Amino acid sequence: MTTPWIEDTPLYSIDPHEFTAILLGTGTPRAYPGAAKPAVAVVVAGRILLFDCGADTVRQLIDAGLMPQRVRDVFFTHHHYDHNAGFPDLFISSWRTHVGVVAGRAQPMRVFGPTRTQEVIGRFHHALEYDIGLRISYNKSDLAGAELHITERNTGIMLDEDGLRVTAFEVDHRPVEPAVGYRIEWQGRVLVISGDTRPVPNTVVQASGADVLIHDAYNAAWLADIRDQNPELAIQVTNPAKYHTTTLEAAQVAHDAGVRHLVLTHHIPAPKRTAEAEARYTAGMAEIYAGQITVGRDLMRVSV
Numbered sequence: 001m002t003t004p005w006i007e008d009t010p011l012y013s014i015d016p017h018e019f020t021a022i023l024l025g026t027g028t029p030r031a032y033p034g035a036a037k038p039a040v041a042v043v044v045a046g047r048i049l050l051f052d053c054g055a056d057t058v059r060q061l062i063d064a065g066l067m068p069q070r071v072r073d074v075f076f077t078h079h080h081y082d083h084n085a086g087f088p089d090l091f092i093s094s095w096r097t098h099v100g101v102v103a104g105r106a107q108p109m110r111v112f113g114p115t116r117t118q119e120v121i122g123r124f125h126h127a128l129e130y131d132i133g134l135r136i137s138y139n140k141s142d143l144a145g146a147e148l149h150i151t152e153r154n155t156g157i158m159l160d161e162d163g164l165r166v167t168a169f170e171v172d173h174r175p176v177e178p179a180v181g182y183r184i185e186w187q188g189r190v191l192v193i194s195g196d197t198r199p200v201p202n203t204v205v206q207a208s209g210a211d212v213l214i215h216d217a218y219n220a221a222w223l224a225d226i227r228d229q230n231p232e233l234a235i236q237v238t239n240p241a242k243y244h245t246t247t248l249e250a251a252q253v254a255h256d257a258g259v260r261h262l263v264l265t266h267h268i269p270a271p272k273r274t275a276e277a278e279a280r281y282t283a284g285m286a287e288i289y290a291g292q293i294t295v296g297r298d299l300m301r302v303s304v
């Protein structure tokens with residue numbers, strides 16, 4: 001008789017030639033059903049890179065078939081909580097053993113991000129000190145996996161290994177300063193992740209000729225409706241929009257950069273999952289940008 005435990009999630013088998021972005025979370029600080037907090041897993045060069053680490057990241061990784069132990073490298077775009085609150089969970093979940101699935105991370109976790117990453121992520125790590133100590137002394141977890149290596153940089157090459165290159169570039173998410181986007185290059189293919197930002201020329205430069213651009217976006221008319229229906233919250237509704245990008249502005253960035261495929265994410269708020277709602281959300285974009293437009297959804301896989 002077999003033990004009646006829940007079977008392990010089928011593992012996503014990584015093709016060493018694939019370059020795929022998996023949207024783990026397309027949401028925002030506001031909690032909506034079906035839109036987890038922001039994170040993108042990039043399967044490239046036979047490994048998994050994680051860009052941002054919202055609170056739902058471990059659950060979303062598992063639902064995508066990517067066990068957390070397979071994540072060693074985490075890149076942060078900025079330190080709004082919706083992009084980093086999942087870090088403590090990921091750090092321990094990637095390190096501990098999951099019997100029968102895959103052994104825990106036995107290497108230091110590598111974290112990359114702009115100024116303030118050492119301070120913020122270092123504090124998360126420090127807050128785990130008691131638990132980390134117990135896992136080493138009692139659970140006998142691997143010592144190296146308890147370590148954290150942080151690289152802090154606002155612009156330039158973050159990672160350059162085995163033909164895989166990740167470059168950070170500054171965007172404009174003020175008052176969050178600095179905030180960065182990432183350009184990921186491998187075997188002649190290019191993926192760009194804007195992070196949270198206003199439309200900026202730097203994204204156009206870095207996304208020039210990119211295969212895929214994942215850009216934050218909101219529909220300006222929809223947000224104006226929310227503001228008008230909640231006049232007492234006008235400032236709270238409209239201030240955050242000032243440091244993001246409208247759907248039409250994202251289309252302009254994609255057009256100016258000449259990217260092949262534009263994927264929208266970080267929706268404020270997300271359209272319903274119907275063709276009609278998505279058409280209204282993206283209205284006017286096709287007149288600006290002739291390439292492929294996708295409304296990003298949680299667990300969607302985008303081939304680069």
Ligand SMILES: [Zn+2]
Pocket residue numbers: 028029038080082083196266
């Ligand atoms: Zn955000």
Ligand SMILES: [Zn+2]
Pocket residue numbers: 078080173176196
């Ligand atoms: Zn933000």
